[in-house]
Amino acid sequence: MARPYPVPNATIPYWRTELHELDSHRSTPELPQKQDIVIIGAGFAGAALAKYLLEDDSPSSSVKPSITILEAREACSGATGRNGGHLRPDLFVSLAARMQEAGLKAANSVALFEVANEKAVAALVAEENIACDLQQVTTADTFVDQAEAAKIKKLWDVMVRLDCPTLKEVMYHGPEDAERVTGVKDAKVAFTYPAHTVWPYKLVMHILAGAVRAGVNLQTHTPVYEVSGAPDGEGYWALSTSRGVVRAKKVVLATNAYTSGLLPEYDDAIYPARGTVCRVVPKTQAEVKLGSCAVEIQSPASVDCYYGTRPDGSLVIGGAKTTFNDRRNLWYRNYDDSTLIEPAVPYFPAWPGKALAGWEGKEVQMDRVWTGIMGYSADEAPHVGPVSSKPGLYICAGFNGHGMPNVLLCAKGLAKMIKEGCPFSQTGVPACYETGAERLRKISKRNAAPAINRARADIFLKHSYGS
Known part of the structure; x- marks a missing residue:
């Protein structure tokens, strides 16, 4: 099987229609x-x-490290520039699954x-006055299948008796008001909570x-084809690129779905998965109850379709999994x-009229549709930290299509490790995100075992939680 690398001529997402001056920037000719x-x-x-590697946490330190960012295509042309525009922490559904x-x-x-x-992203946007259309919204996880709604309701009843701090921000809506609150037709159960939408590219x-102004050397259109198997006698890793070799004392792979293309030991752990997103514009005014919403097809964590609102009244819709999920070649380990x-594609312009109350007969224009490549983690947690047995190599990848409410503080924690040499436990990043040889072994062992189908919510309800 071919190793995953960014391909040329990617589809153009809505987020990349107003390009920044650094989009194809090279700080130095060579x-x-x-x-x-x-x-x-x-x-x-x-x-x-x-950003965080250059922040001076030590007043006595006057020397900043030399830093280069190598990007295979344009800046922010991968998963971040192709997502659904949500800054949406998961306060219940993924909490239950995890x-x-x-x-x-x-x-x-x-x-x-x-x-x-x-909160950290919102604070950064406010502090630096970032023009990225950050909007505070109410979001929802909505279930339209009766059996799945009943299952997730049982799970909710169990979890409210547990010490789950984030559940305090979640409101449950039953069959009597789920459709009214969410605007999703035939909604049986819904859970609403605060979130944001954002223009991620901006x-x-x-x-x-800001990093480039502070001295970072940005080199776009410079794919890395290989990282040396070990550092040389001076402690430098050699990175072979389309434009020559760069040597570095420390290398950080912020490569998400493409990680195993450079670190084959992560092939079982992080794999590419294609997704589709679309922007639709209603021809006439139509009411949207919530700022964003996910329609679940299976409890506790399987989204078919989701949308986010834009300030101009358009919708960014993603998912449509039921149209292709059983055709694995279209998405699984596909990085095109x-x-x-x-x-x-035809699912998206028809979806609002079928799924949203009050949108029946409303004509919508499909402004743009695009593909994105997510980095799926086999055990559903990102990989952050030093690469085992390769001193000086680090990873920050595998965000499962859920990077917006994870990346910023993962990067801040990893930067602290790199600068200070502190242990992972002092980074503030969840312990289950720490990468390492033992975690990779467990993933490979589980992947090699026969698949066992099971209803996760039903299995959980047999446990003693809440008893």
Whole structure:
């Protein structure tokens, strides 16, 4: 199987229709020969890492590290620039799923971390006056299937008796008012909570521009084809690119879905998965009850379709999983974002009229449809920290299509490790995000085992939680 690399001629997302001056920037005509730190990837993770690596936490330190960011295509042209525009911490549904897999403590730590990320992004936008259309909204997880709604309601009843801090922000809506509150037709159960929508490209490019002003060397259109198997005698890693070799004392892979293309040991752990997103514009005014919403097809964590509102009244809609989910070749380990998932395309302009109350007969124009490549983590947690047995190599990847409420503080924590040499436990990043050889072994062992189908919510309800 071919190793995943960014492909040329990617579909153009709505978010990349107003390009920043640094979109195809090269800070120097030639690549630097040696650097203290090289970051591979100029998306949210790469930009945030550069920002925090340059922040001077020690007044006595006057020397900043030399940092280069290498990007295979344009800046912020990968997953961040192709997502649904949500800054949406998951306060219940994924919390429930993670609790079943990893226990209550781990689930709570992740949910609280996502809330902290949302607050940190909002604070950064306010402090630096970033023009990225950040809007505070009410979002929802909505279930339209009766059996799945009943299942998630049982799970909710159990969890409200547990110590789940984020559930305090969630409101349950039963069959008598779920459709009225969400505007989703035939909604049986819904859970609403606060979130944001955002123009992700504009957010990331602002952060990246600040890093470049502070001295970061940005080199776009410079794919990295190989990282040396070990550092040389001087302690430098060699990165072979389309434009020559760069050597660096420390290398950070902010490569998400493409990680195993450079680190084959992560092939089982992080794999590419295609998704489709669309922007639709209603021809006449139509009411949308919520600022964003996800329609679930299975409890506790399987989204078919989701939308987010734009200030101009348009909707950004993503998912359409039911149109292609059983055709695995269209999405599983597929990293081609130059083509569309064709079965999903006609789904989007028809979806508002079918799914949203009051939109029946409303004509909508499909302004743009695009493909994005997500980095799915096999155990559903990102990988952050030093790469095992490769001193000086670090990773910040595998965000499961859920990077916006995770990346900023993951990058801040990893930057602290790199600068201070502190242990992972002092980064503030959830323990289950720490990468390492043992975690990779567990993933490979589980992948090699026979698949066992099970209803996760039903299994959980047999446990003793809440008794």
